[in-house]
Amino acid sequence: MRPTSNMALRIRARPTASLWCAGLLFLVVSGMAFGQSVQLDLGLPTDNDALFSDDPSRFYMYVDRNFEGVQSKPWSGGRFGFVRDQKRIGSNIIFSKFHEGLDIRPVKRDAAGVSLDEVRSIAAGKVVYINETPSRSNYGRYIVVEHQWGEGPLYSLYAHLASVKSAVGQDVAKGGVLGIMGYSGEGINRERSHVHLELALLLSDRFPEWHARHFTSPNHHGLYNGLNLVGMDVSGLYHSLKADPTMTVSRFVPLTSPYYKVLVPGTVTLDIVKRYPWLIAQGSAGTPLPVSWEITFTDFGLPTAIKPSTQSVSLPKLSWVKKSPINHTYNTLSRVSGIGETGALTESGQRYLQLLTGQF
Structure with missing residues (x-):
């Protein structure tokens, strides 16, 4: 069953909305707001x-x-x-x-x-x-x-x-x-x-x-x-x-290896959570509404986990990147720049986060 639009993860400043979102967060993380997983039955697409x-x-x-x-x-x-x-x-x-x-x-x-x-x-x-x-x-x-x-x-x-x-x-x-x-x-x-x-x-x-x-x-x-x-x-x-x-x-x-993490303001609407509530990290239920959300990405940009954070940000900000001896642009589809354990979102990375958070 596809979740309805009111299941999107929305965080607002008003206390009443915050209470509503807290309940929604609990429902999403506990699995009550989504259908039960079915056993996968995948075939190959050709005779090969x-x-x-x-x-x-x-x-x-x-x-x-x-x-x-x-x-x-x-x-x-x-x-x-x-x-x-x-x-x-x-x-x-x-x-x-x-x-x-x-x-x-x-x-x-x-x-x-x-x-x-x-x-x-x-x-x-x-x-x-x-x-x-x-x-x-x-x-x-x-x-x-x-x-x-x-x-x-x-x-x-x-x-x-x-x-x-x-x-x-x-x-x-x-x-x-x-x-x-x-x-x-x-x-x-x-x-x-x-x-x-x-x-x-x-x-x-x-x-x-x-x-x-x-x-x-x-x-x-x-x-x-x-x-x-x-x-x-x-x-x-x-x-x-x-x-x-x-x-x-x-x-x-x-289980996919992480490459970088990004903080986004707690005020954003994460449309992707509407479809995939299991992205919210286990153990987040019952926690206070966060100041921000930290999204974990693979090197190619697949979000693998979203968890609450106490760090305050007004725009998407890189919070962690995997150590690399070469510029991260080569490893991240040019979404992160920098070398070693330091980096920053590039213009392409900012655009990608805009798509994911709806902030555009």
Whole structure:
């Protein structure tokens, strides 16, 4: 069940509103304001099941790499995470480009080398968006499916399709055919045909307004623009489920390694908590309303926990960053700058916090 709008976490200065929010905080954290989690039943989106094999090169589509004059085709570039744009920074070799999903290679091709693999929904859900115009997105032709697992709406995304076999509003079963694998989108050719799979949280219901404020180009994709979907390590989730079939998204996300933390004023409305109340850190129930909230982020910007803080801030402010010998901009999609254990939010980081907090 999707929570209604009055479940958003709102903190106000007036005593009556504060009492109301205190009760809301208790309900959210105790789980009374949200549905019970259901056991995840995830399938793979194609017939390629080599994710669990001893040879990951059979599962991931490679990338073409040229590093310091050496050309290669590493399968690791198809994994989730900072796996692309290899560069040398002093004595360190890093990957500064983030890949937000899994690139899954085909197992079926015709005589001309065209991929024939069906792309299927990884779980039961509803098709909420289809981009039929490949030139409007780096994803090319892509589909977004919403899943309700008792933990807020989760979104799987399937990109670079050759064709679509589903429709917006359609209910799909696990394994239901969505389209055919292809190579639509930027920087892909027939040889590198694959489906790009993501599993994501929705950042803000006000994304179109935020986009219009910060970009001159049109937003063709509404709420389901890739900038409003923050992915999780879906390969890690698959492996976690194999090891522990009771694993849930609300347990998995907080296990992701933190990279930085940001304080935001207690007066903000955290729209994301409306959808994912489990982000509020355990043990926060019953505590006084905070002066601020501290949000924990991964290096790629996935919020993993939100907890009360006694520190006073008027604007989002970095409160902690993981120690790094290189500038944090390389590790955080340019949202945090600085070196070592010190840093600050960049202009890009401030914009990202504006989207998350609705302060724009």
